[in-house]
Structure formats: structure tokens, C-alpha cells
Amino acid sequence: MTTAPSSRSLTSRVESLPWPTILLVVTTLIVAAGTIIFPTYTSYDATYSLLWGREMLDGNLPDFATYRAPTEHPLGLVFGIFFALFGRAGDRLMLLATMGSFVLMVVALYQLARNSFTVLVGLAAAAILCTRFDFPFLAARAFIDVPYLALLLWAAALEVAKPRRGASIFWLLALCGLLRPEAWIIAGIYWLWLFPGLSWRKRIEFALLVGAAPLIWFGIDYIVTGDPLFSQTHTTAVTAEDGRSKPPSEIPGETLLFFGQLLKVPVMVAGLIGLGLASWLVPHRVRVPLSLFLIGLFTFVLLALGEFSVISRYLLLPAMMLMIFAAFLVAGFTVIEPGRVRKYWAISASVAVAALIVWTIIRVNVGVLVSELKFRGDSVQALTSLLDRPDVRAAAECGPVLTSNHRLVPAVRWIMDLPADQVIARSDVPEASKVKNGIVVLAAGRAVLLRGGLDPENPTSEDTLRNLPPAGYRPVAANELYSVYARCR
DSSP states (O other), rough: OOEEEHHHHHHHHHHHOHHHHHHHHHHHHHHHHHHHHOOOOOHHHHHHHHHHHHHTTTTOOOOHHHHHHHHOHHHHHHHHHHHHTTGHHHHHHHHHHHHHHHHHHHHHHHHHHHHHHOOHHHHHHHHHHOOOHHHHHHHHHTTTTHHHHHHHHHHHHHHHTTTTTTTHHHHHHHHHHTTTTTHHHHHHHHHHHHHHGGGHHHHHHHHHHHHHHHHHHHHHHHHHHHHHHHHHHHHHHHHHHHHHOOOOHHHHHHHHHHHHHHHHHHHHHHHHHHHHHHHOGGGGSHHHHHHHHHHHHHHHHHHHTTTOOOOGGGHHHHHHHHHHHHHHHHHHHGSSSSHHHHHHHHHHHHHHHHHHHHHHHOOOHHHHHHHHHHHHHHHHHHHHHHHHHHHHHHHHHOOOOEESSGGGHHHHHHTTTTGGGGGTTSHHHHHTTOOEEEEEEEOHHHHHHIIIOOOOOOOOOOHHHHHOOOOOOOEEEEESEEEEEEOOO
């Protein structure tokens, strides 16, 4: 008579499977299916990278100072140049590359959690990431945060696998630093941590790698604008205009609010409990995840105090570390020896996971997510088909293109292949008031108006008026989402 395998042997069998390969294949298939079913396009920031790339391919310096332009990112410019080579298809290719980065990010989070704790903790962390819809949704809009986090998590996973690895970590962090300046702080802290055990030659070599990213960033800003700190000053100026900065007294509340939005409250609470539990049971294993969590919080506060935007995307890194600690709360029983505590922990975790699944089914409205993804694809396709009409193209020969505000500017420029001075937001009153002829692109559908025609934070009567055609403009073409009016004299 055979006996049932013990929980220990079952766990060993699960852990022996080639999970990195399995995760890579499964996640790739899911992402591929999603991009086919819901074809989305690049976001505002990513489209500007493509526009800057096209300007450089034309032999011009990129125009960073256009009205409400986002902050440039050096590696984003490289991506923009490469994908702009493919013409109109560049935005879809950039998005597909970002979705590929999301797959690598999932595998990297698994590897970091696995190297820090166990295989089951890694699997639980990957599952949590894939079910926090804000993260794949960022990839579906080609935000640079996705490749940034993929690179950073791989650096962390490699460091855990071989502490004080050195050169390869600095190279990955240098690439991260060309995407987000927070990586400069992480690289500097890592250099200080390695400093006592390094020769002076290595100290200088690694210091050059730490300083490479900020020097390249400052150098590009200086060459293009004449101001090496342009990215900082431009970003804070735009933040002030948008009203996205917060006083110091509101930062703690905003931090908890953003964690709740990114992780949902049960996972946030589980992460905080798991952090404490892991620090107590296996303090030697929490070094890298805990360090990244604390550094992520520190940089978020630093950015907020520096009057940069206070937005949830700046908490992505610490949120992902809380995913690992939440996964530890679920599967951390695998770090202790078999016995009663391990058995009860496993049973309790199973009950908690079942409760979380039920909570998710009750609380998460998948229909809203599907509708949002479908809208983003439909809206770009509707705008493209309208602007490609011969009568619209002919009317555009009469003068610049006006849009109700800055949100449509990069999309219109990309579709119509126009320079910055030929697509003007009506909210840019000094420039828009000079325009007497040309076309104006307006929201025709309620969904477009709510998402792009009005200020989501503070809609005003001026927003509404800018979504009406200017005096003397006549209708040229329209579809269910957009309309075009023109004036030629």
C-alpha cells in the first residue's frame, strides 16, 4: 500500500520545476493574446519620445521645451530614435517592446523573491504582480517605468544571488539611471556599501559608472537647451502648472493612498505584516528587498519635497517590494523546518489566499478594465482614420492644427508627421490666439471628452469652451469619437 507524498516532498517537486522558463512562456502567451485582443498604443510621454526620435532622424535637435512636454529620458530617446525608424508602425512596436519588458519584469520579481527566500515565495510574488492591474496597464501604454523596473529588479536578483557582485550591477544601474533619476541614489548607496572592500582602482572605476548616467542626462539637456538642469526645472514648472505637487503634511496620507491604489488594501497590509515577519525569522535574507523598499520610500519623499509631481508611479518600486513581503506571508512557511508551525502557517495561508480571491472577485470590476483597454485602442484608430482623410489633410494645408488642450498634441503630431509649431493646444492661449486658419480637432464622444477634453483634477468652463469650434471654423469630417473643423482664407 502506497502512502500519500508528504507536504515536504510535494513542495520539493514544485520547487524543482523550471519556473523561470515556465513564467516566461506563460506570461508571454498571455501578453501576446492581450495585445492582439486589445491593441493599445503609446501614451503621451512615450509618443513624445517617438517625436523626439523622429526630429533627430531628420537631423534636428529634439524640442524639449514645447508646451507641456514631458521630461526627457536619455534611454527613452534611444528607444524613440530606434522605433521612429519604422514610421507610423513605431508606436505599436514600442508598445510591444514595453510589453516584452513587462514579461521580463515578472520573471525578475520572481527571481528576486526566489533568491531572497524560496521558489514558492517567488511564485506568489509573480502572481500578485500579474493581478495588480495597474502594472500591466502601464505596460499597455508603453511607460518607461516598466523597462526601468525590469532592469532594476534583475540587478537586485543578481546581487542577492551573488552579494557584492559589483560591475554587472553598476552597468544595469547605469541603464536604469538613464530612465529614472532615482536610480542614481540606488547606485550611489551600492557604491558606498561596496567601498570598504574595494581597491582604489575599483572605487574609481565604479564611481565613474555611478556618475555616468547623471552626466549623460545633464549633457543632453545642455546640448539641446543650454541648461544642464533643464529636466529638473522644466518638470517642476509643469508640475506647478498642473497642480500635482503636495505640501509635506500631505505626503504620508498620499503614500498610503497610492499603496492602496497600486496593491489594494489586503495586499498592502499583508506586505507590511510579511515585512515584519521576514525581518524577524530570516533577517539575513531581507537585506536587498528591504533596502529597495526604504530607498523607494525615501526617493518618493525626496521628489515630493523637491516639488515634483506626487503621483503613484513614483511608488512602484516600494510597492513591488511589498508584493514580495506579502508573498512571504503567504508562502514563507517554506523557510522553516517541517512541523506544527509550518503546517498551520500553510493552512492559514491557503485560507487567506482563498479569501483574497473571493474579495477580488467581489470588488474588481473587470468590465471597467476591458472597457478602458478597448477605448484606448479604438480612440487612436478613430483619430488616425479621421486625420488620414484627404479632405482633412487638404484643410490642414491652410494653417496649424489646434487641439482643445495639450493631451492630443503628441498623437496628432505623430499621425500627421507635423513639427511642434504646427500643432498647438488651445489651452496655450498666447500661441493659440495667433492662429486664424487651419483645422481644429475636437472630442465628439463623451468618453473622449471626459478623458482628454477636460482637466480630470479641476474641470473648468474654459475647458468646455475649448471643446467647441472657434468662430469661423466649419465642419469638415467626424466620426463617433472626434470631429474636425477648418477655416481657410
